[in-house]
Amino acid sequence: MKDVLDNARKLMKGYCRVCPVCDGRACAGEVPGMGGLGTASAFKANLEALGARRFNMRLVHEVKEPDTATTLLGKTLSMPVLAAPIGGVSFNMGGKVSEEEYIHSIVHGCLAKGTLGCTGDGVPDFIHQSGFDAIRAAGGLGIPFVKPWEDQELFDKLEKAQATGADIIGMDIDAAGLVTLRKMGRPVSPKSVAELKKIRAAVSGKFILKGVMTVEDALLAAEAGVDAIVVSNHGGRVLDFAPGAAEVLPKIASAVKGKMAILADGGVRSGGDVLKLLALGADAVMIGRPFSMAAVGGLKEGVELYLDKIMVELTQCMVLTGTESVAAVDPGILL
Numbered sequence: 001m002k003d004v005l006d007n008a009r010k011l012m013k014g015y016c017r018v019c020p021v022c023d024g025r026a027c028a029g030e031v032p033g034m035g036g037l038g039t040a041s042a043f044k045a046n047l048e049a050l051g052a053r054r055f056n057m058r059l060v061h062e063v064k065e066p067d068t069a070t071t072l073l074g075k076t077l078s079m080p081v082l083a084a085p086i087g088g089v090s091f092n093m094g095g096k097v098s099e100e101e102y103i104h105s106i107v108h109g110c111l112a113k114g115t116l117g118c119t120g121d122g123v124p125d126f127i128h129q130s131g132f133d134a135i136r137a138a139g140g141l142g143i144p145f146v147k148p149w150e151d152q153e154l155f156d157k158l159e160k161a162q163a164t165g166a167d168i169i170g171m172d173i174d175a176a177g178l179v180t181l182r183k184m185g186r187p188v189s190p191k192s193v194a195e196l197k198k199i200r201a202a203v204s205g206k207f208i209l210k211g212v213m214t215v216e217d218a219l220l221a222a223e224a225g226v227d228a229i230v231v232s233n234h235g236g237r238v239l240d241f242a243p244g245a246a247e248v249l250p251k252i253a254s255a256v257k258g259k260m261a262i263l264a265d266g267g268v269r270s271g272g273d274v275l276k277l278l279a280l281g282a283d284a285v286m287i288g289r290p291f292s293m294a295a296v297g298g299l300k301e302g303v304e305l306y307l308d309k310i311m312v313e314l315t316q317c318m319v320l321t322g323t324e325s326v327a328a329v330d331p332g333i334l335l
């Protein structure tokens, strides 16, 4: 992993410093790039909210080989960790690897380790096209995310996403604030419940809504019939001073747990962070930037090595908190 990160540091020069802790400080305001928007307060809040939580260490029990496997939206995963949708390798990461190589490494690296990679969307079109190609080549085993385009563009893209063979499709509704896309003549926008219902109906498989940060939006998503939400502030890239995902997750989980699957992302940097989000109410967790560094620095092998590292850390934290299975994490493992 050290070699992978050293290589990423060289290849991402000028776009990502591959810091010892990826916390949004060095790259504040670098959007495009790998940073958080504005002061990067929302990026940092993700790490601060996770960092503020502590584990209760418990060693008098019989959990020796905890079970990290789980089922999410009908798919069995080796652990509840997915690669978050990230695109735009040329303008966010420096373009030393191609969009195709990058997203192929994410989707196929995750698959090799028994989990799923998500793909992103944006302008130019080769961002989503590369993602769709990688998922098609994986027999549909990946999750394509599309942006909340206005009008027919959204429905055309949902159809193309389904043609990859994927039976889980996502939309990052929080991209609605990207005024740059509107300026490029490709407007995105928030959606009403009625619009969400139409979008939901256009997807024959499962549908994930990403970018839910309030109980109100979570309840409206449930009303629209989505199968899952991602509690996410988009890695702090859309609204400066949004709270951290771990801050709002417990309230959202208590409002909609059982009605839909709950995913969360933002600032997850270790297996311990994964376990914290599960204890706060998530069914599964997404990780963003660290996967980008692993993929740029080591392609598919880098992604696999990164997942191995997360798996070891998660298992270790489960033993040390007496957590038998990721499917039933006791909130009491946190102080």
Ligand SMILES: Cc1cc2nc3c(=O)[nH]c(=O)nc-3n(C[C@H](O)[C@H](O)[C@H](O)COP(=O)(O)O)c2cc1C
Pocket (backbone or CB within 6 Å): 033, 034, 035, 046, 084, 085, 086, 087, 088, 092, 119, 120, 121, 122, 145, 171, 172, 210, 232, 233, 234, 235, 236, 237, 265, 266, 267, 268, 286, 287, 288, 289, 290
């Ligand atoms: C460079 C970059 C590009 C991104 N592109 C997308 C995208 O196309 N679609 C999407 O849903 N989220 C996108 N995201 C947000 C991630 O999916 C995820 O929510 C975020 O990175 C999680 O935070 P973390 O990087 O701290 O783990 C992007 C994030 C970054 C850093």
